[in-house]
Amino acid sequence: MGVIKVSFIFKGSVRSDLDDIKIFIKKVLNKVESVIQDKDIMFDLKLILNELIINSVIHGNQCNCNKSVNLFLEIVENTIRIEVVDEGEGIDFDISSYDPKELKCCGRGLVIVDGLSDEVYIDNNKIVAVKYIG
Secondary structure, eight states: OOBOSSEEEEEEEEESOHHHHHHHHHHHHHHHTTTBOOHHHHHHHHHHHHHHHHHIIIIISTTOTTSEEEEEEEEETTEEEEEEEOSSOOBOOOGGGOOGGGOOSTTHHHHHHHHHOSEEEEEBTEEEEEEEOO
16 A cells, blocks of 8 residues: 555755755655655655745745745645645635646646645645545
């Protein structure tokens, strides 16, 4: 099945610097690999984390290195819950209104996250993605 533990929690924050983000995401994924050994799930998680955290840095915190992005990741039984919060103004985005034919860059990352997740919630500057496994 790919999951070897019943529960896992990661809490952390990273300053809004794209070099720091790469290191931070790699650290998170290394920890998650102790719980999830399924390569397909890990690939999805890497994409979700990259899109959410990088969007928070660029769009939320405007690449201001004095601002942080907070991550809460929890795995309980067959559910992965990812919560990303930045220090920006927040967004009001309806994923269903995104039209890929318009070739817009804004919103594409959230559409990717929505496609890889079973549930996505947007509340101002907090985004929660839920993925069911197994």
